[in-house]
Amino acid sequence: MEPKELLSIIKGRRSIRKFLEKKIPEDHLRLTMEAGIWAPSGSNIQPWQFVLVRDSGLIKKIKLVSPGLFGNPDALVVVCVDRDRYEKAGKIGYTMSIMDASMATQNMMLMAYGLGIGSCPIVSFNKLAVREILELPENLEPVIIVSLGYPEEWPHPPERRPLSEVVYVDGYGKHYRG
Numbered sequence: 388m389e390p391k392e393l394l395s396i397i398k399g400r401r402s403i404r405k406f407l408e409k410k411i412p413e414d415h416l417r418l419t420m421e422a423g424i425w426a427p428s429g430s431n432i433q434p435w436q437f438v439l440v441r442d443s444g445l446i447k448k449i450k451l452v453s454p455g456l457f458g459n460p461d462a463l464v465v466v467c468v469d470r471d472r473y474e475k476a477g478k479i480g481y482t483m484s485i486m487d488a489s490m491a492t493q494n495m496m497l498m499a500y501g502l503g504i505g506s507c508p509i510v511s512f513n514k515l516a517v518r519e520i521l522e523l524p525e526n527l528e529p530v531i532i533v534s535l536g537y538p539e540e541w542p543h544p545p546e547r548r549p550l551s552e553v554v555y556v557d558g559y560g561k562h563y564r565g
């Protein structure tokens with residue numbers, strides 16, 4: 388693959404908030420979650436646990452307690468972190484687990500995009516309520532919900548801050564000019 392192709396995949400993924408009423412094949416959901424577990428993980432603790440939600444009744448219930456969940460996705464992946472795992476990394480364990488969960492999420496969203504599936508990472512949801520709906524044990528904390536479905540459209544990309552503003556070279560304030 389040309390490096391530019393990978394960049395165009397990364398640039399092409401969008402947060403999707405309007406979905407078609409179309410089922411995602413099981414094997415595509417599997418591939419998406421497989422991409423998730425291949426994310427890097429601090430000390431390779433792999434603190435994540437995914438709850439795949441396909442039942443439309445459950446999705447509706449989760450929607451009711453999730454102000455940040457838009458549209459009617461076909462499936463959700465509720466990305467949780469497992470305290471019993473991240474505690475092994477000591478004080479920094481929880482912070483690392485959030486990083487790990489975020490990387491797994493990005494992997495899943497990119498894989499989904501590669502399969503023509505739209506996604507959105509959602510943090511605006513009621514953790515307690517989602518815990519109850521999914522009957523999660525105390526050690527599992529849901530941290531990100533990934534909605535999945537075929538997009539009604541691929542929206543225009545929201546603007547990015549330019550590299551010249553984001554990157555400093557060899558110390559604070561020395562703007563990148565590359």
Ligand SMILES: Cc1cc2nc3c(=O)[nH]c(=O)nc-3n(C[C@H](O)[C@H](O)[C@H](O)COP(=O)(O)O)c2cc1C
Pocket residue numbers: 400401402403404454455456457507508509510511512544545
């Ligand atoms: C940590 C995080 C939390 C987010 N939470 C929500 C959310 O609750 N609801 C939502 O619609 N989008 C959410 N988003 C998606 C962002 O709004 C979106 O990524 C951003 O506007 C850039 O658009 P793009 O993903 O299409 O490039 C979240 C993104 C991140 C990284």
